[in-house]
Amino acid sequence: MRFLKSKTLALSLALALFVPTISANESIENESIEEVLSNNRLEIFDLSRKKADEDSSILEKDWINQVIYKLTKEYGEEYDTLKSTISISQPIFKSGGIYKAIKYAKASKKYAHLDITLQKKEMIKDAVALLFQIKKQNITINKQNLLIKNAVIDVERKKEQVLGGLIDTSYLDNAILDANTKKNTLLDLNFEKLTLINNFSNLSNAKHDSVNLPILSIIDKSNFLRKNLNVLKITADIEKKYQFKGMSISKYLPTLNVTYDYYNYHDEDGLSSSTKDSSSTYGFNITIPLDTKVFNDIESSKLDYLKAKVELQNIILEEQNFLKLKLAKLDMYDAKIKLAKDDFNLYTSLLEDLSISFEAGLNARADVDIMKNSKKIKSFDIKIFEIDKQIELLDIYARIN
Numbered sequence: 379m380r381f382l383k384s385k386t387l388a389l390s391l392a393l394a395l396f397v398p399t400i401s402a403n404e405s406i407e408n409e410s411i412e413e414v415l416s417n418n419r420l421e422i423f424d425l426s427r428k429k430a431d432e433d434s435s436i437l438e439k440d441w442i443n444q445v446i447y448k449l450t451k452e453y454g455e456e457y458d459t460l461k462s463t464i465s466i467s468q469p470i471f472k473s474g475g476i477y478k479a480i481k482y483a484k485a486s487k488k489y490a491h492l493d494i495t496l497q498k499k500e501m502i503k504d505a506v507a508l509l510f511q512i513k514k515q516n517i518t519i520n521k522q523n524l525l526i527k528n529a530v531i532d533v534e535r536k537k538e539q540v541l542g543g544l545i546d547t548s549y550l551d552n553a554i555l556d557a558n559t560k561k562n563t564l565l566d567l568n569f570e571k572l573t574l575i576n577n578f579s580n581l582s583n584a585k586h587d588s589v590n591l592p593i594l595s596i597i598d599k600s601n602f603l604r605k606n607l608n609v610l611k612i613t614a615d616i617e618k619k620y621q622f623k624g625m626s627i628s629k630y631l632p633t634l635n636v637t638y639d640y641y642n643y644h645d646e647d648g649l650s651s652s653t654k655d656s657s658s659t660y661g662f663n664i665t666i667p668l669d670t671k672v673f674n675d676i677e678s679s680k681l682d683y684l685k686a687k688v689e690l691q692n693i694i695l696e697e698q699n700f701l702k703l704k705l706a707k708l709d710m711y712d713a714k715i716k717l718a719k720d721d722f723n724l725y726t727s728l729l730e731d732l733s734i735s736f737e738a739g740l741n742a743r744a745d746v747d748i749m750k751n752s753k754k755i756k757s758f759d760i761k762i763f764e765i766d767k768q769i770e771l772l773d774i775y776a777r778i779n
Contacts (some may be wrong), residue, residue, distance in 0.1 A: 411592060412498075412506045414648055416583045423498045427491060428634035434487035441479045445467050460644040467663075468639045475628030482621035489614040496607045496779065501581065503776035507769055508578040512586050514765045515571040521758040522564045524751040531744045594771040596708065597778065603694065605778045612686065612693045619683040626679040630672045633665045687747045697777070704774055719761040725753035 413419070419591040445466050452459040470478070578586050603609060640658040655734045667674075737739040 386632060401750060402503065411506070412502060414509075414582050414584060414589055415434070415501060416581060417584060418583060419501065423494055423559075426494050426715060430487055430490035430494065432482045433490070437483035437486055438480050440475050440483075441472065443470065451666050453732050460641045462644065464640040467635050467637070468501050469633050469635045473628045473631030473633065475625055478624035480623050482618060482625055485618035485621050489611065489618050492607060492611040492614055492779070496611060496777075498774045499607065499778075503772050505581040506592070507772050508574055508581070509586060509589055509591055510765050510769050510772070512571065512574045512578065514569065514762055515574060517758050517765070519564065519567050519571065519760050521755050521762075522560065522567055524758075525556065526560045526564060527750050529553070529560050530749050531748055533557050535742075535744050552745065561639070581597050594775060596705070596770055597774065599698075601703060602774070602778065603697060606778050607779050608697060610691070610779055612690045616686045616690060619679070619686050623679040623683045625675075626676050630667055630676070634662060635665065636660070654699040660706075672705055697753065698775075702772065704770055707765055707770055711763050711770070715760055715763045718756055718763060722753060722756040722760065725749060725756055 395737065433541070443466070445464065448463045448465070450459075450461045450463065499714050533550070533553045534551040536545065539545045540547055540550045575586050582589075638658070638660040642656040729746070732741055732746050732749050736743060
C-alpha cells in the first residue's frame with residue numbers, strides 16, 4: 379500500500395487529523411479539526427463527559443452509608459415527647475467489596491469516556507466526510523460541464539453533417555437527447571451539492587468552503603488494533619465486569635460495620651432538654667447475608683464477564699477484517715487512479731497529434747476541443763478517486779483513539 383505524502387510542514391501536521399500518524403507513538407489530537415463541529419455539539423460531548431465523571435464519583439462512594447437523622451414526636455397521657463436521633467451504621471470491611479466498588483467505579487468511568495470519544499470521533503468523521511463529498515461534488519460538476527460542452531460540440535457537428543447530407547436526422551436527434559440528459563444530470567448534481575451543504579450545516583457552524591481539509595495516510599495494522607476505540611472500549615467493559623463480579627461475590631461474604639446512635643430529648647419549645655438525659659451508643663456488628671440466590675447471582679456476573687472476554691475476540695476479528703477490506707478498497711482506488719492516469723497520458727498524446735493535424739488543416743477545431751475537454755475530464759477522475767481514498771481513510775481513523 380502506498381502512503382500519501384505531504385509536501386509541506388503544514389500538510390504533514392494535517393496528517394494527524396484527530397488520530398495518530400503511522401510514526402506516532404502517542405495519540406495526536408488536532409483541536410482545529412474538532413472545531414468543525416458546532417459549539418452545541420461539542421458542548422453536549424463535554425457535558426456527557428462531566429456526567430460520566432459524576433456518575434463514577436457516585437459509584438465510588440456508593441459503599442458509604444447515609445447518616446440518618448430522625449425527629450420523633452410522641453404523644454402520651456401525661457406529657458408529649460420530642461426526640462431526635464442520629465444513627466450511623468458504616469461498613470469498614472466488606473471482604474474486598476469496598477476495594478472492588480472503587481475499582482468498578484474507575485472502570486465504569488473509563489468505559490464511559492471511551493464510548494463518548496467513539497461517538498465524538500464518529501460525528502467528526504461524518505462532518506469531514508461531508509466536506510470531502512462537497513469537494514468531490516464540485517469536481518463532478520466541473521466534469522459534467524465539460525461533458526455538456528462535448529455534447530454541444532457533437533450536436534453542432536451532427537447538425538452540419540445532416541445539412542451536408544452525410545447522415546440522417548436520427549443521429550442528430552440522439553445527440554440532442556444526449557446533451558439534454560447531461561444538462562439534466564448537472565441540475566441533479568447541483569441539488570445534491572446543496573443537500574450535502576445542508577447536512578454539513580446540521581453538524582457545524584463553519585462555512586463549508588472555509589475549512590482546510592486534512593490529508594490522511596494509512597496506519598499500520600498493529601497501531602490500528604492497539605489504538606482501536608472499539609477494542610479499547612470492550613477491554614474496559616471486561617475490566618468493569620470483572621470488578622462487578624468481585625462485588626457480587628463480596629455481597630454474600632461477612633461485612634464488619636461500626637455503629638453509632640445518638641438520642642436527644644427536647645423541651646416543648648424545641649430546645650434541648652436540660653432535665654432529660656441525652657444518650658448515645660456505639661459499637662460494631664458483623665453481618666453475614668444468607669440468600670438462596672447467592673450462587674445464581676455470582677454465576678450470572680461471572681458469565682457476563684466471560685461473555686465480554688469472548689466478545690473481545692469477536693471485536694478484534696471484526697476490526698481486522700474491517701481494516702483488510704478497507705486496504706483492499708484503497709488498492710482498488712489506486713488501480714483506478716493508475717488507469718485514469720494512463721488514459722490522461724493517452725489523451726495528452728492524442729491532443730498533441732490532433733493539434734498538429736488541425737494546424738495542417740487535416741482536422742476540425744471541434745476535434746481538438748473535444749479531446750482537450752476529455753483530457754480535463756480524466757484529470758478530474760483522478761482527483762475524484764483521490765478524494766474517495768480520503769473518505770475511506772476517514773472510516774479507519776474514526777476508530778482510532
